Amino acid sequence: MVQVLDDLKETPSQTAGPYVHLGLAPAAAGVARPGRDLGFGGVPGGVPGPRIRVTGRVFDGMGAPVTDVLIEVWQADAGGFYPGQPGAAPGFAGWARVVPDFDTGLFALDTILPGAVPGPGGRLLAPHLSLWLVARGINTGLQTRMYFPDRDNAADPVLSLIEPPRRRRTLIATGADGAYRFDIHLQGDRETVFLDV
Amino acid sequence: MTLYQRDRSWHPPALTPDYKTSVARSPRLPLLSLEGTVSELTGPRFGHGDIAPGDADLIANHAKDGDPIGERIIVHGRVLDENRRPVPQTLIEIWQANAGGRYRHRKDGYLAPIDPNFGGCGRVLTDDQGHYAFRTVKPGAYPWRNGVNSWRPAHIHLSVFGHAFAQRLITQMYFEGDTLIARCPIVNAIPDPRAIAALIAPLDLNQAVPLDCLVYRFDIVLRGRRSTVFENRPEGN
Ligand SMILES: [Fe+2]
Numbered sequence: 001m002v003q004v005l006d007d008l009k010e011t012p013s014q015t016a017g018p019y020v021h022l023g024l025a026p027a028a029a030g031v032a033r034p035g036r037d038l039g040f041g042g043v044p045g046g047v048p049g050p051r052i053r054v055t056g057r058v059f060d061g062m063g064a065p066v067t068d069v070l071i072e073v074w075q076a077d078a079g080g081f082y083p084g085q086p087g088a089a090p091g092f093a094g095w096a097r098v099v100p101d102f103d104t105g106l107f108a109l110d111t112i113l114p115g116a117v118p119g120p121g122g123r124l125l126a127p128h129l130s131l132w133l134v135a136r137g138i139n140t141g142l143q144t145r146m147y148f149p150d151r152d153n154a155a156d157p158v159l160s161l162i163e164p165p166r167r168r169r170t171l172i173a174t175g176a177d178g179a180y181r182f183d184i185h186l187q188g189d190r191e192t193v194f195l196d197v
Numbered sequence: 198m199t200l201y202q203r204d205r206s207w208h209p210p211a212l213t214p215d216y217k218t219s220v221a222r223s224p225r226l227p228l229l230s231l232e233g234t235v236s237e238l239t240g241p242r243f244g245h246g247d248i249a250p251g252d253a254d255l256i257a258n259h260a261k262d263g264d265p266i267g268e269r270i271i272v273h274g275r276v277l278d279e280n281r282r283p284v285p286q287t288l289i290e291i292w293q294a295n296a297g298g299r300y301r302h303r304k305d306g307y308l309a310p311i312d313p314n315f316g317g318c319g320r321v322l323t324d325d326q327g328h329y330a331f332r333t334v335k336p337g338a339y340p341w342r343n344g345v346n347s348w349r350p351a352h353i354h355l356s357v358f359g360h361a362f363a364q365r366l367i368t369q370m371y372f373e374g375d376t377l378i379a380r381c382p383i384v385n386a387i388p389d390p391r392a393i394a395a396l397i398a399p400l401d402l403n404q405a406v407p408l409d410c411l412v413y414r415f416d417i418v419l420r421g422r423r424s425t426v427f428e429n430r431p432e433g434n
Contacts, residue, residue: 008279008418010201012392013208014369015216015383016354019302022318023292023354030303031316034258035249038288061221068304074240074362082239095241102304119234130236132365137218139209139386141367145236162229187225196203196228197237197363 013141016134020070021099028099039072039097042110047092049078049112052178054146057105058133061187065105069135071098073109075128080115113148113178119157126156128171133184143195146182147172162193199233200363201279201421209386216382217343237363243288245322252320255291255333259301259316266312267296267334269410272370272398275327276357279421283327289417290356291331292318298339307339332410338377350377350384359419370415371397 021029027037043051058066073096074082081088083095092112100107111129119125126147133142147153149172162168170192173180184192211223231237251258256265276284294300294317297309301317315334323329336351352369359365371378378384378397387393395418404412 006281007201007421008277008281009207009392009395010203010279010420011366011368011395011418012387013366014354014386014396015219016356016367017369018304019292019300020354020367022300022302023290023356026316026318029301029318031259031301031318033249033252033316033318035247035252035320038243038247061223061225064221066222072365074236076236082235084239084242093241117235120232125234125236128236130362132362134367135222137216137220137222139211139213139216139219139223141365142224143237143363158229158231158234161231186222191224191226193226194224194228195231196205197231197233 013139015136015139016070016141018068018136020068020134024070025097025099039095041093043112044091047077047089047112049089050178052111052113052180054109054111054129054173054180054182056107056182056184057100058135058184059186059188063188065100066135066186067100067102067105069100069105069133071107072096072132073098073111074130074132075111076114076117078112078115080117082117121157123155123157125158126153127151142186143197144184144192145171145195148180149173150176167193198238199423200238200361201423203420207389207392209388213382213386216386219386233361233363238361240358240360240362240364242286242360243322243358244286247288248320248322253331255293255315255317255319255331258319260314263314265295265315265334267315269332270335271330271332271404271406271410271412272353272415273328273330273401273404273412274415274417276323276329276359276417276419277327278359278364278419283323283325284359284419285323285325285327287323287360288320288358289323289329290318290320291333291353293333293336293353294339296334296337298337309337309339335372343382347382348377348380350375350381355417357417357419361420364419366417366419368417369396372413373397373399
């Protein structure tokens with residue numbers, strides 16, 4: 001016998017199911033709640049940074065849009081600070097929820113362009129959005145990132161880990177000048193790189 | 198500071214064919230393993246200004262002309278991390294079916310009726326010690342399209358934030374004694390029976406409110422934090 005480590009085990013994940021919107025975005029489920037739904041407030045006018053719009057869809061392995069997905073976004077402000085860090089832009093939540101159109105699966109996110117943030121070994125991480133996807137059929141929420149096609153991604157330490165290199169483009173949006181398109185593929189030839197982080 | 202690696206053998210794998218929807222929605226390539234960066238080790242924080250005062254009382258928060266139908270229950274517990282530290286001031290969001298097994302969601306077409314006095318969604322913040330509690334009615338079991346005769350055990354969906362975006366978790370709480378648990382393909386997506394047990398809330402009869410409601414206890418554990426246990430600094434500290 002040996003001494004016993006008394007760490008606990010993380011609570012296991014279960015799928016968010018088809019009615020996740022009732023819990024996280026009741027208005028989308030058709031329910032008006034006493035308070036406000038969180039994550040849909042947008043970016044207040046006084047927050048500095050270029051305004052951007054990201055549209056896209058999530059596709060399953062058969063190429064069908066995942067119309068019941070819910071995505072959460074976490075990002076730095078234009079100066080590269082996350083909310084709560086010293087220097088962060090006041091009033092910027094850095095966090096948003098995205099629910100697509102239930103018929104087409106098309107989503108739209110209005111936010112600001114994030115700045116680069118410090119990464120491992122003092123290298124900068126290129127500007128990116130962190131994304132977390134949950135839906136019916138997804139047993140554990142999927143983490144990924146979206147990078148920008150018109151920023152310098154060449155030295156990004158996360159993108160450069162991806163092999164083969166052609167898969168790096170699954171994390172880079174298309175478009176330019178504040179209007180970006182980002183499709184996520186849960187499986188298949190164009191499967192998005194998901195992170196265990 | 199960084200987080201404990203997520204034990205993927207403890208969570209359900211992405212592909213669990215008995216839960217059919219997972220087949221086309223499961224990534225097939227390996228996840229890219231990364232040491233957490235600032236993007237994952239920070240996360241949104243919430244406070245009492247973000248939620249409404251009655252959000253933790255699902256018996257009252259959508260009531261129109263009376264209480265909802267169903268067994269009155271309180272669910273309470275603590276949010277801890279794997280290091281056994283309480284997770285204070287973190288947001289828990291819940292959603293559930295009504296006592297008949299019907300969700301108040303525009304996409305739910307089950308024949309059991311909507312309860313006009315029940316919304317089935319709520320929110321609560323943990324206190325300084327990580328405690329939370331909400332009051333509701335016990336949800337009913339409901340059928341779903343998987344096999345021709347598949348039924349979900351009674352369950353409450355919970356979403357928890359923690360303090361880092363990589364601690365984000367959604368799970369489901371089941372009720373002690375429910376014979377549908379062992380038959381559920383979503384439950385059985387979890388390979389380890391000890392992990393399944395961690396999702397089954399025991400009846401906490403000592404805490405039941407006499408002549409009012411039963412109580413279930415459900416503790417939630419988020420990923421732990423790895424600190425530097427040894428640092429070779431010149432001064433020795
Ligand atoms: Fe459910």
